[in-house]
Amino acid sequence: EVQLVQSGAEVKKPGESLKISCKGSGYSFTSYWIGWVRQMPGKGLEWMGIIYPGDSDTRYSPSFQGQVTISADKSISTAYLQWSSLKASDTAMYYCARLASNYVDWFDPWGQGTLVTVSS
Amino acid sequence: QSVLTQPPSVSGAPGQRVTISCTGSSSNIGAGYDVHWYQQLPGTAPKLLIYGNSNRPSGVPDRFSGSKSGTSASLAITGLQAEDEADYYCQSYDSSLSGGVFGTGTKVTVL
Numbered sequence: 001e002v003q004l005v006q007s008g009a010e011v012k013k014p015g016e017s018l019k020i021s022c023k024g025s026g027y028s029f030t031s032y033w034i035g036w037v038r039q040m041p042g043k044g045l046e047w048m049g050i051i052y053p054g055d056s057d058t059r060y061s062p063s064f065q066g067q068v069t070i071s072a073d074k075s076i077s078t079a080y081l082q083w084s085s086l087k088a089s090d091t092a093m094y095y096c097a098r099l100a101s102n103y104v105d106w107f108d109p110w111g112q113g114t115l116v117t118v119s120s
Numbered sequence: 121q122s123v124l125t126q127p128p129s130v131s132g133a134p135g136q137r138v139t140i141s142c143t144g145s146s147s148n149i150g151a152g153y154d155v156h157w158y159q160q161l162p163g164t165a166p167k168l169l170i171y172g173n174s175n176r177p178s179g180v181p182d183r184f185s186g187s188k189s190g191t192s193a194s195l196a197i198t199g200l201q202a203e204d205e206a207d208y209y210c211q212s213y214d215s216s217l218s219g220g221v222f223g224t225g226t227k228v229t230v231l
Contacts, residue, residue: 046122109168110167
């Protein structure tokens, strides 16, 4: 079974750094793009960016370029989303999801989500 | 802000048919990129409902169907059931953004 399992909920203060993870299993991790999607409280889904673990090719939405860093460690089949200095506006649920085969394709499956709360 | 526009809400009685539109532009749907649909039940992660404009993954009831024409796409739910009450999102690729985009989302209410 193809599965993505994300790290647990985080509570951080503004200005702190954070790295959340997404571990893939049940498939060849290096052969599929992995993406990150943000959902702010009560709001819709936002496409943040994607990475191809095979060669670390990374693409960002213009809205998130420079705000977050997406990376992957193929030796442990894990993708990451990180912030160097969190803001209150980063409070959201973050989902990872696998792209079907090409970077223009659909997301399936999805991870369970990681809730990030940034508050002083 | 999203480049794919959906109605904020649609509603229908059990058994009825409802449709959700997804309006894009010449840089995404109109450029020939496929449209995909997701269902998000309250408090859960999104789930793929339709891929490649009109294809249903295994396990998705045939009450759900998708179509695409020009710069728009639609999701239809026939024989509406209480369990269909959820948020629905379309998704495509945008060449001007060089990345994927989601629709604004539509809440379906079963009366």
